[in-house]
Amino acid sequence: MSQKSEKLIDKKGLRLDGRKPDELRPIKIDIGVLSNADGSAYIEQGKNKILAAVYGPKELHPKHLALQDRMVLRCRYHMAPFSVQERKSPAPSRREVELSKVIREALEPSIFLEYYPRTGTDVFVEVLQADGSTRCASITAASLALADAGIPMRDLVVACSAGKVDDTILLDLMDTEDKLGVADVPVALMPNLNAMTLLQMDGILTLEEFEKAVNLALEGCTKIYSMQKEALKAKYVSVKEVEE
Amino acid sequence: MAIITRVKQKEIAQLIAKGKRLDDRNLTDYREIKLEQGIIERAEGSARVLLGRTEVMVGTKIETGQPFPDTPNEGVLTVNAELVPLASSTFEPGPPDENSIELARIVDRGIRESKAIDLGKLCIEPGKNVFVVFVDVYVLNHDGNLIDASALAALAALLNTKMPNYEIEEGEVKIKPGYVPLLIRRHPITVTFAKIDEKLVVDPWLEEEQIMDARLSMAIDDDGNICAIQKGGSGYFSPQQILEAAKIAGEKAEEIGKKLGWR
Numbered sequence: 347m348s349q350k351s352e353k354l355i356d357k358k359g360l361r362l363d364g365r366k367p368d369e370l371r372p373i374k375i376d377i378g379v380l381s382n383a384d385g386s387a388y389i390e391q392g393k394n395k396i397l398a399a400v401y402g403p404k405e406l407h408p409k410h411l412a413l414q415d416r417m418v419l420r421c422r423y424h425m426a427p428f429s430v431q432e433r434k435s436p437a438p439s440r441r442e443v444e445l446s447k448v449i450r451e452a453l454e455p456s457i458f459l460e461y462y463p464r465t466g467t468d469v470f471v472e473v474l475q476a477d478g479s480t481r482c483a484s485i486t487a488a489s490l491a492l493a494d495a496g497i498p499m500r501d502l503v504v505a506c507s508a509g510k511v512d513d514t515i516l517l518d519l520m521d522t523e524d525k526l527g528v529a530d531v532p533v534a535l536m537p538n539l540n541a542m543t544l545l546q547m548d549g550i551l552t553l554e555e556f557e558k559a560v561n562l563a564l565e566g567c568t569k570i571y572s573m574q575k576e577a578l579k580a581k582y583v584s585v586k587e588v589e590e
Numbered sequence: 591m592a593i594i595t596r597v598k599q600k601e602i603a604q605l606i607a608k609g610k611r612l613d614d615r616n617l618t619d620y621r622e623i624k625l626e627q628g629i630i631e632r633a634e635g636s637a638r639v640l641l642g643r644t645e646v647m648v649g650t651k652i653e654t655g656q657p658f659p660d661t662p663n664e665g666v667l668t669v670n671a672e673l674v675p676l677a678s679s680t681f682e683p684g685p686p687d688e689n690s691i692e693l694a695r696i697v698d699r700g701i702r703e704s705k706a707i708d709l710g711k712l713c714i715e716p717g718k719n720v721f722v723v724f725v726d727v728y729v730l731n732h733d734g735n736l737i738d739a740s741a742l743a744a745l746a747a748l749l750n751t752k753m754p755n756y757e758i759e760e761g762e763v764k765i766k767p768g769y770v771p772l773l774i775r776r777h778p779i780t781v782t783f784a785k786i787d788e789k790l791v792v793d794p795w796l797e798e799e800q801i802m803d804a805r806l807s808m809a810i811d812d813d814g815n816i817c818a819i820q821k822g823g824s825g826y827f828s829p830q831q832i833l834e835a836a837k838i839a840g841e842k843a844e845e846i847g848k849k850l851g852w853r
Contacts, residue, residue, distance in 0.1 A: 432659070440691050447688045447822075454824035531819075541826035545806070547819035548703045553836055556816050560829060 354511050354523055362522060363392070370506070370518045370566055375487070375577035377494050385495025387577075389487040392520055393477035398487040400495040402467030417462035421450035423484055425473040445481050452485050452505065452534040452544035458498045467497065478521035479507040485534050485544065490574055494581070502574050503543055505534035506566030508559040510551060515558050517566045531556070533563040537571045599801045603787045613642075613795065618838055620793045625742065625850060627750040635751025635772070639743040642795060643733035645677075646740050648725060648747040652754060652772075654714065654763060655722040665712020665720040669698035671727040671740065678732035692822070696737055696780070697727060697744050699818040700809035704778035707748065711773060714756065714763055721753070723772070734795035737807050737820075741780035745852075749774050777852035778817055781839040782807040785825060790835055792842060806835050810843035812853060 355361055365371070371392030380386035383399035390396075406412045423445040427433050438446075453469065469491065471484045482505035489503040509519045511527035524530050529549025535542055542564075551559060602612055609617055621642030630636035633649035657664060671694035673681040686694075701707065712721040725747065727740045752769035784794035784802035794802060803825030809818035816836060821827065827835075847853030 440695065443688050443691045444695050447692055448820075451822060451824050455826045536826065539826070540828055542821070542829060542832060543826045545819055545821040545827065545832060547816060548699050550703065550705075550811065550815050550817050552815050553840065556836060557833055560832060564829060 354526060355514055359514070361516065363520065365518075367514050368517045368562060368565070370569060371520065373570060373573055375490065375573060377490055377577050377581035383491070383495075385491045385493065385497070387487040387490035387494060389483050389490075391479070391483045391486075391518070393475055394473070394480055394483045395475040396480065396483050396487050397472045397474060398484065398491040399470045399472075400467060400488075400491040400497070401470070402495070403462040403465035403497070404467070406464070406466030412464045412466065415463050416459040417457070418466040419450055419454050419457065419459065419469065420466060421446050421453065421469040421471070421488070423449050423471045423473070423481070425476060425480075429473050429476045445484075448544055448546065449481060449485055449488065453488060453492065453503055455541065455543045456489065456499045456501055456503045456536055457492065458500070461498055467492075467495075476521065478519050478524045479530075479532065481505070481544075481546075482507050482532050482534070486570055486574065490577065493578060501536035501538045501541075502571065503534050503536055504567045504571045504574055505532060505544060506563050506570055507532040508563035508566065510549065510555060510559065515555060515562055517562050529555075529559070531559045531563055533560060533567065535564060535567040535571075537568055598797065602798060602801055606786050606789050606791060611791065612797065615793075617789065618792045618842065620738075620842065620846065621795065623742065623846065623849070625746055627746050633747075634753075635747045635749070637743045637746035637750055638730075639739050639746065641735060641739040641742070641793070643731060644735060644739045644795075645729075645731035646736065646743045647728045647730055648740070648743040649728070650747050650751045651724040651726070652751070653722050653724070654719055657713070657717060657720040661709070662717035663713045664709040665707075666722040667698065667702060667707060667709065667725070668722060669694045669701070669725045669727065669744065671697065671729070673729050673732070673736075677729045681729075681732065692820070693736055693740060694727060696807055696818070696820050697725070697740050699820070700741050700778040700780050701725070701744065701748070704776040704809065704811040704817040706745065706774055706776040706778055708773055708775055714758070715761075719763055723748075723751070732796065734797070734799045735782050735793050737782045738780050738793060741778070741809065742846075742850075745774075745777060745779075746850075748772060776811050777847060778809045778811050779843040779846050779852070780807055780809045780818075781842045781846075783835050783838075785823075785827060785831065790831060790838070792838065806832070808836060808839040810839055812847070814840045814844065
């Protein structure tokens with residue numbers, strides 16, 4: 347995994363794209379980008395380009411999946427065949443099935459599911475271009491799409507990754523750092539509740555390194571959280587101005 | 591999901607708040623672990639793990655095949671999990687659902703990220719021919735914590751796995767009689783927690799899983815390092831709970847590893 351990793355951080359401690367270890371990639375967020383969806387969001391984080399759309403709450407099909415006491419949240423994370431270097435088959439891979447599940451479980455705690463019994467809401471995430479930490483950017487965008495759909499939520503969910511490359515703990519891994527690095531720790535957070543709704547890890551970290559990586563990822567989450575709020579404001583302030 | 595009465599749910603949660611559990615365990619106690627190896631002669635390696643009443647069998651098969659294009663010099667590890675319908679009224683026949691895919695991927699990650707198998711040693715001809723290690727997890731009885739039971743059984747089966755002897759004659763791989771053991775360098779042990787009413791319990795059994803808010807699994811290697819983590823379930827953890835879990839996981843992995851002779 348880590349044979350070529352000495353090139354990933356230069357002598358000045360800067361990364362391949364010139365970032366400092368604790369620096370996020372540039373992030374651009376747009377809300378309400380799809381006219382058919384009840385809510386939608388688009389995020390660019392470095393070279394990641396990801397669309398998220400929400401349909402619902404609506405009647406659930408097939409009907410037997412409906413729950414009497416709450417809404418059913420469904421999630422599909424999918425990568426476009428052209429989103430990666432070698433064409434990815436459009437059929438859902440095992441990785442996509444797992445990520446769909448963990449993204450759903452990262453979003454569920456934020457939603458007042460009990461407000462809409464017997465209904466379902468679908469979250470669709472399409473990765474148009476992938477450059478590492480796509481699950482995190484997907485969660486950040488999907489939560490905004492849920493907010494754009496007007497679904498009552500306890501807090502926005504924001505996600506960010508940290509990891510270890512060589513001997514350094516880095517924030518917001520891009521693809522090469524993820525592939526050639528030692529470890530990757532994606533984290534999702536509801537900042538107001540200090541609640542972590544996603545935590546995964548692969549690679550090898552000591553307990554101390556793990557603690558450092560989690561804390562760095564949480565700092566990243568807090569930074570992206572303010573961008574999420576700015577993006578929501580930008581969209582809805584402009585809507586208000588048009589109405590006036 | 592099986593129905594668990596609200597009375598029982600309350601009882602379990604109240605007991606846990608007092609630091610006790612329905613089956614008399616402490617919050618950080620595992621159920622009894624029983625391990626058998628080499629039970630399926632046709633498989634290259636096999637093991638059966640009983641974790642309380644949870645029962646998981648794992649068989650390994652070794653075949654030759656093509657390496658992945660991005661790792662031409664490495665053998666292939668493939669983990670698959672079957673939630674067999676005979677194991678629980680909640681399991682249905684059919685293609686793997688998200689639960690069995692997640693289970694397989696968690697077991698896979700523990701073995702892969704700890705570098706338990708030296709995949710470089712499984713290369714026959716770079717880019718053309720490598721050994722493929724199939725690890726098939728077969729859940730036989732579901733009484734909670736399939737993740738830890740499956741991870742233990744998978745490692746035990748790998749430790750029991752024989753590699754075919756081979757030689758290359760005129761570019762063709764010839765399998766020779768006799769076997770050598772598959773070299774296993776590391777012994778990752780996965781420790782799973784359930785969060786119930788803000789308390790962490792280790793090795794949740796079925797009724798605890800049914801009322802838990804969220805689940806957290808951590809794979810720990812021989813040196814006490816963390817090599818894989820997966821949070822599951824629709825609840826959340828505070829950062830303090832995560833670090834507390836990481837500490838307990840290290841202790842538990844050490845304890846189980848010593849008991850099984852893997853540390």
